[in-house]
Amino acid sequence: MRRSLAFGQMSASRAPDITPRVLGWDEPSLLMVFELIDDAAGGGGLELRQWTGTGRAFIAGSAVGVVHEMPAPDAGISALMGGGPPPLPSAALLRGLPLPMFRSCSAGELKAWRLMQRDAALAAAVDRLLAQSERAPRVPAHCDLRLDQFLFPATRELPYLVDWEEFRLEDPARDVGSCAGEWLHRAVTRRTGPVPAAPSHDDIMRHYEDGIEQARPVISAFWRGYREARPDHDPGLAARATAFAGWHMYDRLLAGARYSIRLDAVDRAAAGIGRALMDAPGAAARTIGLNAS
Secondary structure, eight states: OOHHHEEEHHHHHTTSSOOOEEEEEEEEEEEEEEEEOSSSGGGGGGGGGHHHHHHHHHHHHHHHHHHTSSSSOHHHHHHHHHOOOOOOOOOTTTOOHHHHHHHOOOOHHHHHHHHTTTOOHHHHHHHHHHHHHSSSEEEEEEEEOOGEEEEETTTTTSSOOOOOOOTTEEOOOHHHHHHHHHHHHHHHHHOOSOOOOSOOOHHHHHHHHHHHHHHHHHHHHHHHHHHHTTTTOOOTTHHHHHHHHHHHHOOOOOHHHTTTTOOHHHHHHHHHHHHHHHSSSSHHHHHHHHHOO
C-alpha cells in the first residue's frame, strides 16, 4: 500500500495522467480509493493483433518510457516506497526454499522449483542477470508489469498503468522485459489450429518459431515507443530486458503451478525458450524485437 501511495504522490506532480488518481486511503484498514475509469479496455484481454493493429503496443511503450523518465523521488516519497529488490528472480531460491515457503507451495510449485534448482545453467544465468542489473541505472519502475495493468480508456490515447504495489527505484529492464515476456508467453503457448496426435520435434519447433514471429512485431512496436519517450537509455538495456523476458517464462510456469499438482507441459516448454533467452540475451534481443538501436 505504501508503494502504491508513493507512486500516486510522485506521479501527481510529474505525470498526472499516467495512473488513476488516488482519492483517499486508510492505512489501518489497507483501503485505497481511486478515480473511477469508465469504459476502459484492459490490455490482458487483447489479442496480439490488437496490440499492433491499433498502435497500442507503441503507446504502451511510450507510457512505460514516461514513467522511467521521471526524476528520482524526494526523501518523503522514498521513505514511503522503501528499499530492497523485487523478490524474483532470486539466486537464493534457486539453491533452496525456506521452510515456510516450502510448506506453503503446491505440489506443482515444488515440481517447478525442483526443475529450476537442478538446472545449473539457469542458476548461472540468473546470477549473471542480477549482477548486471545491480550495476544498471535506477529509475522509477513498476516492477510487476503485466498486460492487464494497462487500461486503455475510450476517451484518450495514453493508457493508464495500475497496480503499483511493487513500485521502487530499479533497473528499467525489469519492466521492458516483463512486457516482452508476456507477449512471448502468450504467443508460444497459444493454440491456433489442430494439434497433431503425436507431434514431431519439427512440429513443436515450428510452433514455437511461429509464436516468436507473431510476438516480434508487437515487442518491436513497444520498444520503438519506449525509445521515443526515453531515447537516452543505457546501452545494455535491450540485452538485460531480453534476459528478464526469459525469466518471465519461468514466472508464468510458477504462476500456473500455484494451484496445481503438476506442471503444464506447454508452460514447461515455454520455460525452455526462456532459458535460451537468458543464456544468450545479447544475441536473442534482435530475435524477439528488442533491437539495440
